[in-house]
Amino acid sequence: MAFDWSRFYEQQGGRGVRPTFERALALRSDAPPGDAVDLGCGDGVETRALAESGWTVLATDSDAGVEERVLAGLPAEAAARVRVRRTSFEELGPLPETDLVYAGFALPFCEPGHFPYLWADIREALRPGGLVAGELFGPHDDWFGRPRMNFHDRAGVEGMLAGMEVLQLVEDDRRGMSFEGPKHWHVFHVIARA
Structure with a gap:
């Protein structure tokens, strides 16, 4: 089943920055703004927050209208620090050197x-x-097995983070809501330092 991302972003209207993003920035509070990549930037909430705080941001998403959504309402000075690229994960290619890669609920939508x-x-x-x-999705998630999505168990997530300093690894395995209705979520909220 294909996701209707435009509908999803409309329903997300007015949301604040996500907690994992907020925590990552708090962990960098002693460092000045730098370069960031927002993978699967969607509605652009986190990209705008970064740009308004002085970060230079590469924002990527495969959905039509991404540039308009990301730059909407952004002051010209902040908008000048944002480069938006409409592309899929599979076509993205190498990323530029950066101080932060944020991927809020986006990485599971990369082909396995x-x-x-x-x-x-x-x-x-x-x-x-x-x-x-x-965030990464685990095998207890209701969406497990959907085509073109990837899932990881805890050992797999820990293996992916090997050699990094793990600052947060919270496993959320519970019933909740999604934009499609009730859903069992199995999510790993990750922050790690190179």
């Missing part, structure tokens, strides 16, 4: 066969001390 390459690109792009933050 391509995901190891995307993860390697993320790790390679991080400067020393750089952070990766975002």
Whole structure:
């Protein structure tokens, strides 16, 4: 089943920044704004927050209208620090060197066969001390087995983070709501430092 991302973003209207993003920025509070990549930036909430705080941001998403959504309402000075690229994870290619890679609920939507390459690109792009933050889905998730999505158990997530300083690894395995209705979520909320 294909997701109607435009409908999803409309329903998300007015949301604040996600907790994992907020925590990642708090962990960098002693460092000045730098370069960031917002993978699967969607409605652009986190991209706008970064740009308004002085970060230079590469925002990527495969959905039509991403540039308009991301730049909507952004002051010209902040907008000048944002580059939006409409592309899928599979077509993204190498990432620029960066201080932060944020992927809020986006990484599970990379094709399983391509995901190891995307993860390697993320790790390679991080400067020393750089952070990766975002969510991965686990095998208890109701969406487990959907085509073109990837899922990881806890051991797999820990293996992906090997050699990094794990600052947060919270496993959320519970019933909740999604934009499609009731759903069992199995999510790993991750923040790690290169």
